[in-house]
Amino acid sequence: MIDAFCWVTKDRSEALDRSINFARSQIQNLKSKDNLRFYAFEDGNSNLNRNDHLICFNRQDRKQFCDWLSTHSRFGKSNTITEAVHFLFGLDDPVIDWTTGANANFMNLMMYGKKVLTLDDDIVLDGIKVTNDQITNNIKKRKYFLNQLELQDYYAKHNGNTSRLLSELNEVLDDPDNAIASIGILGDTGSPDARGIFNHTYEEVENILLEPELFYAAITNRLIHRYVIQRTEMKDFSFMTTCYAINHKHPIPPFFPYGRNHDGFFSFCLKIANPISRIIQIPYSVLHSPIEDRMDRIEDLKKLRLRMNDFLIFAAADFLTKEQVSRTNSIERFNVFSRFLISITELSDLQFLNYFQSQIHEYFNRRSNRLNGILAKGILSSNGVGHSADHEHYIDLVRSEIQLMGEFFQREQNHLPSEFDRFSNVGEAISRMKSDIKKFAIAISIWPELKERALEY
DSSP states (O other): OOOEEEEEESSOHHHHHHHHHHHHHHTTTOTTGGGOEEEEEESSOOOOOOBTTEEEEOHHHHHHHHHHHHHHSGGGGOHHHHHHHHHHTTOSOSSSOBOHHHHHHHHHHHTTTSOEEEEETTEEEEEEEOOHHHIIIIIITSOSSOOHHHHHHHHHHHOOOHHHHHHHHHHHHTSTTEEEEEESOOSTTSSSSTTGGGGSOHHHHHHHHOSHHHHHHHHHOSOEEEOOSSOEEESSOOOOOSEEEEOSSSOOOOOOSBSTTHHHHHHHHHHHHOTTOEEEEEOEEEEEOOSSOOOOHHHHTTOOOOOHHHHHHHHHHHHHHHOOOOTTOHHHHHHHHHHHHHHHHTSOHHHHHHHHHHHHHHHHHHHHHHHHHHHHHHHHHHTTSOOOHHHHHHHHHHHHHHHHHHHHHHHOSSOOOGGGTTSSSHHHHHHHHHHHHHHHHHHHHHHHHHHHHHTTO
């Protein structure tokens, strides 16, 4: 049975309380509910509603863990390793805006050895098994922008069967070839990444979102209901870590600790660590419902910028096409990838820039060709067919995406991550990039040992 529910959060106590309360209300009928533990990993200053059933960790707890490692293990005997460990947990850096990656690393260590279900703080888990009829009856006819009272009313009517969900999670996690179980649709737009709506034809988008109302919701806000039709084996490891379960039988890698899209790079690291394992997507309903307004999806399309984790994805993809690593030894795969990343940091500044520029060009060319194919297909399919304004709006968005990629290369001369805008010159930014990549390379090489050490903490 699942041992724990875990929330990785920052300064969003109201959303977290709502998510925890709904999870608690859904497991009341479970025989094993008394053995379930709830954990919150707080990266900010929220006043969490702590009680006997909620165990809270904060930044100070992360620091204490690192101090303990320095005292009780070989990590304290090497400044280089100590710096890599501190980097992994995002401790005391005034320059970089740390996100949930560092906090999730701490969660994975503290929960090592347990079966855990992790949820974003704006996730409401109902445990309803989704079928076509339920999609029609329970999702299509209701509002998508829900406040607290509407949510309470919705769940009072539906009595989600979380016991079935947990049973299926356990069944999937016991599969020896499975690394992670993910619940519901992946990504803000029903796709593996935030801009993933452009990976689909309009007909595919329509099948995912059911109707124009949801299509608009997906591109203007994150308040959407997530679902899949049936249990799906994920061959493409790119996924968002909104709601997923792990059993720690496979070598789950660490997250790169800062920047957005940290879960995208995590997916590539997972594929490097476990080339034969799978992610199973489970068909249960998950409501991604932020309390605060996030009406920024269309505006975001006008601001195409790459982030640090995007650069690391390019490097990981390059590694996967070049390296032949034994499938039987995950630690060696980590070590080979670590050496690969370090080799990139040893390039001259010009070679370093040229390496990533070539990777970006290759990716953008593939994406542009795919989008042009969608565009041509969409325009051809509209001949003689009375498509709605929504179809034309989708076609306009695809055209806009292609144009933005072209403008990116005209605007961005050095192709540096947006996190480094604050640096005064390119040399400083490259130096910081190299330093952080090297620290992460060292961190992933010691990650398996770090997890074993965490069991003694």
